[in-house]
Amino acid sequence: MPPVPWGENVRKREKITTLVFILPWLVSFCIFVLYPIVFSIYVSMTDYSGLTWNMKFVGFSNYVRAFNDRVFLRALSNTFLFVLITVPATTVISLFLAVLLTSGIKFKRLFQAGYFLPSVISMVVISMIWLYIYSAMGPLNMLLRSLGIDVPARSWLASEKTALGSIMVMDVWSAVGYYTVLFVAGLQSLPLQLYEAARIDGATKWQIFKRITLPLLKPTILFVVSINSIRSFQIFTEIFTLTGGGPANSTQTIVHYLYDVSFRKFEMGYGSAIAYVLFFIVLAITLLQRKILKGEQL
Amino acid sequence: MRALVYSLLVLFLVISLFPTFLMFSTSFVPEGDLFNRTIEKTVSDFEAPRTVLLTRVRPIGKAFELVKDEKNSFARLDSSKGVIGLAFSMGSSDINRLSHLVFKVRASSALKMNFFFKDIRESVEKFAEIVIDPTSEWKTMRVNVEPKKLTLDVLHISQLRITIEGDGTLEIDDVILVNRYPTLYNFVKVLREDYFGRYLLNSTVVSVCSVFGNLFFCSLVAYAFARKQFRMKELLFSIVLSTMMIPPQVTIIPTFILMRKLNLINTYWALILPNLVTPFGIFLMRQYFEQLPLELDQAARIDGAGDFRIFWNVLLPLSKPALSVLGINTFVLTWNDVFYPLILTTSREMRTVQIGLALYQKLNVFTWPTLMAASTIAGLPIIIVFLIFEKRIISGILEGAIKS
Numbered sequence: 011m012p013p014v015p016w017g018e019n020v021r022k023r024e025k026i027t028t029l030v031f032i033l034p035w036l037v038s039f040c041i042f043v044l045y046p047i048v049f050s051i052y053v054s055m056t057d058y059s060g061l062t063w064n065m066k067f068v069g070f071s072n073y074v075r076a077f078n079d080r081v082f083l084r085a086l087s088n089t090f091l092f093v094l095i096t097v098p099a100t101t102v103i104s105l106f107l108a109v110l111l112t113s114g115i116k117f118k119r120l121f122q123a124g125y126f127l128p129s130v131i132s133m134v135v136i137s138m139i140w141l142y143i144y145s146a147m148g149p150l151n152m153l154l155r156s157l158g159i160d161v162p163a164r165s166w167l168a169s170e171k172t173a174l175g176s177i178m179v180m181d182v183w184s185a186v187g188y189y190t191v192l193f194v195a196g197l198q199s200l201p202l203q204l205y206e207a208a209r210i211d212g213a214t215k216w217q218i219f220k221r222i223t224l225p226l227l228k229p230t231i232l233f234v235v236s237i238n239s240i241r242s243f244q245i246f247t248e249i250f251t252l253t254g255g256g257p258a259n260s261t262q263t264i265v266h267y268l269y270d271v272s273f274r275k276f277e278m279g280y281g282s283a284i285a286y287v288l289f290f291i292v293l294a295i296t297l298l299q300r301k302i303l304k305g306e307q308l
Numbered sequence: 309m310r311a312l313v314y315s316l317l318v319l320f321l322v323i324s325l326f327p328t329f330l331m332f333s334t335s336f337v338p339e340g341d342l343f344n345r346t347i348e349k350t351v352s353d354f355e356a357p358r359t360v361l362l363t364r365v366r367p368i369g370k371a372f373e374l375v376k377d378e379k380n381s382f383a384r385l386d387s388s389k390g391v392i393g394l395a396f397s398m399g400s401s402d403i404n405r406l407s408h409l410v411f412k413v414r415a416s417s418a419l420k421m422n423f424f425f426k427d428i429r430e431s432v433e434k435f436a437e438i439v440i441d442p443t444s445e446w447k448t449m450r451v452n453v454e455p456k457k458l459t460l461d462v463l464h465i466s467q468l469r470i471t472i473e474g475d476g477t478l479e480i481d482d483v484i485l486v487n488r489y490p491t492l493y494n495f496v497k498v499l500r501e502d503y504f505g506r507y508l509l510n511s512t513v514v515s516v517c518s519v520f521g522n523l524f525f526c527s528l529v530a531y532a533f534a535r536k537q538f539r540m541k542e543l544l545f546s547i548v549l550s551t552m553m554i555p556p557q558v559t560i561i562p563t564f565i566l567m568r569k570l571n572l573i574n575t576y577w578a579l580i581l582p583n584l585v586t587p588f589g590i591f592l593m594r595q596y597f598e599q600l601p602l603e604l605d606q607a608a609r610i611d612g613a614g615d616f617r618i619f620w621n622v623l624l625p626l627s628k629p630a631l632s633v634l635g636i637n638t639f640v641l642t643w644n645d646v647f648y649p650l651i652l653t654t655s656r657e658m659r660t661v662q663i664g665l666a667l668y669q670k671l672n673v674f675t676w677p678t679l680m681a682a683s684t685i686a687g688l689p690i691i692i693v694f695l696i697f698e699k700r701i702i703s704g705i706l707e708g709a710i711k712s
């Protein structure tokens with residue numbers, strides 16, 4: 011065995027080995043995260059189209075344009091509406107299901123797997139199924155008619171009044187299982203002694219839930235709400251496949267408009283500005299969540 | 309109370325699974341949709357006035373006789389008067405879904421019936437023949453159709469032709485074509501007419517490469533974070549974690565510009581490279597490596613093993629549970645990804661199955677059964693993966709959630 015050499019050489023070799031090990035991430039991070047994020051700022055201040063290589067610096071005018079663009083403002087308000095309705099709905103339903111699942115029932119894993127299934131199926135496939143469900147002569151209208159409710163023979167996605175709501179229902183349906191699994195894990199990690207003590211004191215189930223479960227589950231709820239909000243702010247696939255933002259921009263969302271502007275109308279400078287608005291919204295939610303979590307722990 | 313809990317659970321289970329069930333069952337319907345299936349298609353019941361009827365049913369040989377009794381009208385073919393047969397117009401129909409032909413018949417003497425299809429290129433081919441025994445009662449007859457055996461252009465059939473041989477009269481009514489149900493033809497149709505086979509191949513190549521890339525590179529990076537000491541380690545690791553929060557839409561435009569400069573648009577590289585090292589994978593593998601005992605490394609080091617040997621021969625073989633969680637989750641995410649493949653591919657040949665499906669619906673005239681068959685093709689691989697690895701997928705999600 012060679013003598014163990016200590017000193018400059020070994021330290022250098024150690025450094026090089028470490029570098030080799032983290033190199034894949036470093037390269038990928040620089041090319042696919044750092045460069046795009048920095049370059050995006052620049053692109054968002056140019057009139058770059060995406061068709062030619064010409065870029066003229068235009069300052070903040072793309073950002074000014076966004077907040078004067080009716081379609082973008084509509085997309086912004088639709089997206090906020092979407093988040094404000096689907097996130098609470100998903101959270102309440104999945105928490106409810108998780109409480110049912112952890113109430114000592116049989117076949118728990120089977121039920122959980124059943125609820126979870128929609129969240130592994132791709133959004134394109136889910137959209138196709140709901141396109142059929144919502145269609146003029148589709149299963150939903152058939153069900154309503156058989157219940158004696160008179161509905162117009164028109165797809166639910168074809169009317170300005172119902173399109174966004176229909177997509178919300180579909181989204182809640184597809185997301186509930188995922189968050190149920192998170193809540194089940196959260197509920198199972200709660201200390202059992204507290205429950206026993208409460209039961210001995212004669213607390214009702216609702217009291218136990220309100221006074222013990224909810225406060226203890228707060229970090230999980232917060233986590234679910236924030237990742238679901240971040241995901242919902244990025245809603246794109248269902249809009250792209252089902253409505254293309256229509257009818258009359260009633261389902262236009264931030265990311266779909268970003269796609270429209272950048273890859274259909276080829277105004278990538280403007281598109282980058284929209285991307286940055288989205289980035290700041292997501293950043294704000296993340297920071298807000300961190301702040302609340304830290305406040306909890308103190 | 310128990311009963312209420314169980315009924316609620318079952319109700320939610322039904323709501324949760326019904327749409328997927330709807331997709332599967334509709335994909336086997338020949339025509340129409342699940343609740344309004346078109347199984348039987350009447351070719352002619354001879355009830356229309358003669359002039360109207362003649363636009364759909366043409367005589368072969370001399371004109372046939374249209375007979376009306378009290379409630380029913382039917383066609384009478386008399387060979388002694390030179391009436392040889394009937395030709396039913398079918399426009400330009402795809403007959404691949406057909407199972408058989410049904411009609412009512414009565415004959416004055418034993419007659420042979422021949423059945424033909426004609427395609428839009430005017431080729432005619434016989435697909436069946438039967439002998440009708442003389443009866444005075446209406447008899448329902450069935451003739452099987454085997455589209456695969458025909459050499460015609462079975463996607464575009466213009467006529468069904470029925471002729472008689474022998475002396476006597478034959479009366480015929482209610483000619484109905486019956487579809488196969490359930491049928492696998494919708495799958496065949498989307499695989500053949502669109503490029504769904506190719507899409508599946510693309511998705512498989514991209515997903516498999518991303519899985520193996522992630523398994524190798526994420527573990528490699530995770531090893532450094534778990535076992536090596538270096539400057540700014542914690543800072544770098546918090547950067548890894550925070551990149552998980554960056555919406556992919558923010559980076560897409562520069563990535564697109566870069567891929568175009570490198571001429572990588574419409575290549576597998578464009579779809580694989582951006583997802584080769586994911587922060588989730590690094591995080592997951594680091595967690596796992598850190599809870600493996602350090603004595604393992606030390607023992608190997610005494611035997612003269614270097615870092616790579618320790619990583620490859622000692623830690624990786626012990627990390628199969630974490631590797632499988634990472635592999636399956638990467639597979640599901642890559643297979644289902646839409647935004648990147650949509651933007652980084654423009655040619656039809658390079659679409660992944662998700663993009664293929666989305667654009668199939670946008671760009672084609674589709675029927676619900678074919679669209680549901682295409683959706684099944686895109687969705688089934690993941691459903692199978694889920695049914696096999698349900699436990700691992702769920703534990704992957706919980707691992708990812710711990711980071712909060």
